[in-house]
Structure formats: C-alpha cells, structure tokens
Amino acid sequence: MSRRLRLLFSALAMAALLWLLFAAAERALALAQRFLALPAWLQWTLGGILLLFAAAGLSVLWWLLRPRRKRRPLPAPDRGSLERRIDQLSERGADTGALSAELGELDRRRASARVYVALFGEISTGKSSLIRALAPHSRNASDVRGGTTREVSHHDGALPDGRTLVLADVPGSREAGGEAHESLARAEALRAHAVIYLCAGDLNRSQADELRWLAGFGKPLLLVLNKADQWTAAELEQLLARLNRQSRDIASAVLAISAGGSERFRRELPGGQVESVERQRKPVIEPLLQALARLTAPGAEALEPLRENAVLAGLHQRTGTLEAQTRAEEAERIVRKYARRAIVGALAAVAPGSDLVIQGVLATGLTRALAGLYEVKVSEVQIEDFVQQARLTLRTGSSIVLAIAGNALKAFPGLGTLGGGVLHAFAYALIFDSMGRALAASLAERHSLDQDDAGARLKELLADSGGARLRQLATLTMEAVRERAD
Secondary structure (H helix, E strand, C coil): CCHHHHHHHHHHHHHHHHHHHHHHHHHHHHHHHHHHCCCHHHHHHHHHHHHHHHHHHHHHHHHHHCCCCCCCCCCCCCHHHHHHHHHHHHHCCCCCHHHHHHHHHHHHHHHHCCCEEEEEEECCCCHHHHHHHHCCCCCCCCCCCCCCCCCCEEEEEECCCCCEEEEEECCCECCCCCHHHHHHHHHHHHHCCEEEEEECCCCCHHHHHHHHHHHHCCCCEEEEECCHHHCCHHHHHHHHHHHHHHCCCCCCEEEECECCEEEEEEEECCCCCEEEEEEEECCECHHHHHHHHHHCCCCHHHHHHHHHHHHHHHHHHHHHHHHHHHHHHHHHHHHHHHHHHHHHHHHHCCCCCHHHHHHHHHHHHHHHHHHHHCCCCCCHHHHHHHHHHHHHHHHHCHHHHHHHHHHHHCCCCCCCCCCHHHHHHHHHHHHHHHHHHHHHHHHHHHCCCCHHHHHHHHHHHHHCCCHHHHHHHHHHHHHHHHHHHC
C-alpha cells in the first residue's frame, strides 16, 4: 500500500472516531438536560438506580480482574495432639507403625540439616534421566526406561555454587496397578523441602490435580518442561505460556530443560547396509540448576518449617483415615454384638410383650455405645426419641421385615422350618443390624444424632434384601439357636 493511501485511511479513521465522540457527547448532553428537567424526587430515584447498577458493574469487573490469592498451606495439627491420637489408635489395636515411623523420619531429616528435593511426575517424563544429569556420580541411578522406578531412591547432587542436596527419585504417577507406588511418591514429596514437578507437554487433568494437591501443602515447587529440544522456538514459547497459566500461584517458576538420555536412530552405511545406533544426548539443565539454587538459598533450617508443616498435615490426614477405619471396624463389632443379643432376647422371651421391653433396652444400649464410639454427646431424651422413631419405622415396615426374614431362612435347610420363634429372632437380628449400621453411618458423617438422617438410612437398609448381609445374619441366628438347644 502506498504512503498516500495509508495517510488517507488514517485521516478517514480519525474523522470517524471524532464523529463518534461528538455524537456520544451530544447524546450525553441531551440526556443530562432531560434528566435535569425531571422532578427532584424522580432525579434522586433514577440517580440511585444508576449508582446501584454502576456499583454492581464495578463489583463484577473487580471479581473478574482481581489478582488471585495465594493458596495457604493446609493447617498442620499440633505435634503433641497428633502423637496422642496415634497412641490412642495403638491402644485400640490399630497398626500405627507407619505413622510413628513417619514422625521418626521427620526428626531424622531435621537433624541431618540437608536439603531434600523430590522429583515428581508421571511415568516417561524423564525423571530418571534428570537424576543422572543432576547427580552424574551417583551409584544408585535408576534405569531410564519409563515406569521402572519401583521405590524411592536418594542421590547426592551438587549445585553450581558448591552446595549439595539430596535428590529423591520417586515412582511415576498413573502407572498401571501402581497405587502403592503413587502413595510412596506422594509421601516422599511431603517429606522434601522442595519439589520438581516434571512434565513433557501440556498438563492433563490428573497432573493439574497433583499440582493443586502439592500446593495445598505449601510446597516450594518448580514446574519443569522436559525434552524441550523436541519443540521449535515458537512452540516452546506457547507451551511455556500455557504452563504458566495452568500453574499460576502454584509454581515458584516454570522453565524448560532437556534432561538428555539415550536415543536410537538408523544410520545407512556406505555399502547400503543400515544399522541401529544408540547415543547419549547431552543434558541442558542450567536453567533448572539456577532455579534450584535460588529456591534452596535460605538453607535447610529456613525451609524446615514448611516441610514439617507438610509432613504433619499429611500425617493428620492419614491418622484421620486410620481413625475412621478403626471406628468402622469397632462399630461393626458393636452392631454384631447387639444383633446377637437381640436374637437371644427374642428366643428367650416367653411372656407376651416381654420381647418389646428387651429390645427397647438393647436399642438404648446400642445407641449409647455407638454415640460413645464416635464421641457424640447425646442426652437420654435424644436416645429415647430416636428409639421411639425407630419403633414407628419398624411398626410400619414389619411385614417387609418378616417377608425378607422368611425368604432368607429358606436358604438354610432345616432352619426355616423351626417355627415362628426362629423367624421372629431373625427379624430382630435384621432390625438391629439395620439400626446399628444406619446409626453408625449417620454419626460418622454428621457428627451428631440426626434422627431424620438415621431414620432414612434405616428404611433403606430394612428394604435391602442383599444376599451377603442376610446370609451373615442367618448364620448368626443359626449359631444362637444351636447354642440355646445345647
């Protein structure tokens, strides 16, 4: 395009812009004159409405453009309270060896005063090759093939300024059948002072979830794109920009490297023959070394509080999981014990209505035992109300309970023909098993005696004719009948 044409188009554009500005100004003045001509009360009303709309618009604009808040690390429990919880679990027969060992490892690493850095990422992203590049003199370097790391290994690496650090090579995530390996990797990531998260391209959903999980513990994190030599300069720039957006407020830095490793190619010989050649690519990891030097510059002592917070927060979660499992197992034993007592009470009841008295006492005891297990404070009035509500539920569903009980007993030759007493006893076993399971599930989830929630769960369990649970209850009934006969 010639210079004259460019000048002409520029002049036309400026003229159009000035015309739009004058038109907008004229329209604004006309609206202002019409507004001033309105009565005072209407001016105030319209002015207030316009201010409200303006405030709402500014609020939405601020919500869209405001800077993101940095993620705060998960709060770690007090170590003393955590140790008391572990001791209580041990007294209740739970296996707390792994939890105690984690506390011991926390103390050991603090005493060593060394900086630990974990290499985290999916399989086949080049973690083992990067270990070889960062710790070329390590004798424990693992196989570089994808998915061969099966346990955590430690290697001594050195930074350009002469400082040393411990590099942890962990199993890759998303490995087939590798749940245990992934747990090892996550536990080691929490034990480290900093984490290198290695990827080989755009982050998928599981990788983004892993990054957010690490950020939740406040881990100093480097997001490192490996195999950068496979991309053109333009592609690499775009990829790094996307990784920066995906890890905003999570990663301390995003950078690209080439960890090296071996590569195979086919070479044609002068005689026409073709041979397969394997050679080692030279690693290019200077940006990572510089980032590691900056990240670990404060030293192990300064980085220790964040590491300890992450370890204790992780232990808090693991302890909570073990507590839930232990309570669930204990609740199962309590429910089974009261179901057996209900069977015995139903078989022993001789006077009309005496079984109702026995079952009422047992229902009260079951409720009190489960509430005590889940540390939920309940009053006698709450217990009585729940038992009364359960009785109403059972009264309306008694035909269903007896039908299920009768069908279940037919699966046991000889037991189903022993008469109404056995059917009655089995029905009570089903009732108390359903009541106990419903109440335990509600207490575990709600942390209070929610009668409506527990009642709804009780109705579902009473209507459940699943074979496994009924067979267990029938076996329990059979054992009680045989013991009574003996």
